[in-house]
Amino acid sequence: MEFAKLHGLGNSYVYLNLLGDGGPSARGEGGQGSGGERPVPPGALDWAHLARAVSDRGTGIGSDGLILILPSQVADARMRIFNADGSEGEMCGNGIRGVGKVLYDRGLVRSRHVRVETLAGILALELFPEDGRVQRARVQMGRPILEPARIPARLGDGRAPVLEVRLEGEEAVVTPVSMGNPHAVLFVDDLAKAPVQEWGPRLEHHPAFPNRTNVEFVAVRDAATLQMRVWERGSGETQACGTGACAAAVAAHLTGRAGREVAVHLPGGILNVRWDDSDVVWLEGPVEEVCQGRLDVEWLRRRGLLRP
Numbered sequence: 001m002e003f004a005k006l007h008g009l010g011n012s013y014v015y016l017n018l019l020g021d022g023g024p025s026a027r028g029e030g031g032q033g034s035g036g037e038r039p040v041p042p043g044a045l046d047w048a049h050l051a052r053a054v055s056d057r058g059t060g061i062g063s064d065g066l067i068l069i070l071p072s073q074v075a076d077a078r079m080r081i082f083n084a085d086g087s088e089g090e091m092c093g094n095g096i097r098g099v100g101k102v103l104y105d106r107g108l109v110r111s112r113h114v115r116v117e118t119l120a121g122i123l124a125l126e127l128f129p130e131d132g133r134v135q136r137a138r139v140q141m142g143r144p145i146l147e148p149a150r151i152p153a154r155l156g157d158g159r160a161p162v163l164e165v166r167l168e169g170e171e172a173v174v175t176p177v178s179m180g181n182p183h184a185v186l187f188v189d190d191l192a193k194a195p196v197q198e199w200g201p202r203l204e205h206h207p208a209f210p211n212r213t214n215v216e217f218v219a220v221r222d223a224a225t226l227q228m229r230v231w232e233r234g235s236g237e238t239q240a241c242g243t244g245a246c247a248a249a250v251a252a253h254l255t256g257r258a259g260r261e262v263a264v265h266l267p268g269g270i271l272n273v274r275w276d277d278s279d280v281v282w283l284e285g286p287v288e289e290v291c292q293g294r295l296d297v298e299w300l301r302r303r304g305l306l307r308p
């Protein structure tokens, strides 16, 4: 089974192309079963288990999760994203740009405008290639969801954008936002001192967030510049998070801290976010392919990843 590893600002995923008509294998770059083995049928794999195994930086490939590219009846492709702990996310702003790159670079789509089905709806991408390979992509992320019941967040009276969560004696003030997946945004003065490793997991698993949550720690540099560190649901602290950058931009504007267009500076680089007048959020940033390879069947067997 062929894989590719891509990242957007250091937020990395292992991609499997399950379209059945191409990907790394069909483009003469190794070929599924090119070693004479029979390809592993996708139905033989447990995706949550595989996500944990490939994400492991010691015994796997090393990534923040696993992304499947699947056929869609309603778009160019369907994306499923599994975090490093095997949980499935509804959306991934960095990962979806990688889906666009895989589709375009391998000639599986001809247009620079691609639509991808996700658990958060069908999202449109604009791809920016150079010499036939996508370097950057812009995603129309849709409208942010702010009603606590739909985030879901069991907080406040259902209207206030700023809510308080009790953390064993301490009080965290968060702005919950869903970009299809849940986020809790906290504003801090000094990002270097932000308790990402301590509060991140506690907020992720706090009963106020019944589906758990991603957590963003944000310092406002000026009305057009945010600095952010992120604790991702199911993956821990990562170098960047696309949906998280969008949630941070929405929360910053909602609370009067920033305008509608911001550059979000993350440990892995810069994402540009715009929340337009029609309530739609746009995310733009780089995407890069790291490598391609083939999952070893013995490795899959030894880890009990192949269903009989």
Ligand SMILES: N[C@@H](CCC[C@H](N)C(=O)O)C(=O)O
Binding pocket: 011, 081, 083, 088, 089, 090, 091, 092, 093, 094, 095, 181, 182, 214, 232, 233, 234, 235, 240, 241, 242, 243, 244
């Ligand atoms: N890194 C992603 C988000 C991946 C899913 C997230 N951890 C979740 O469980 O919601 C991004 O770039 O948006």
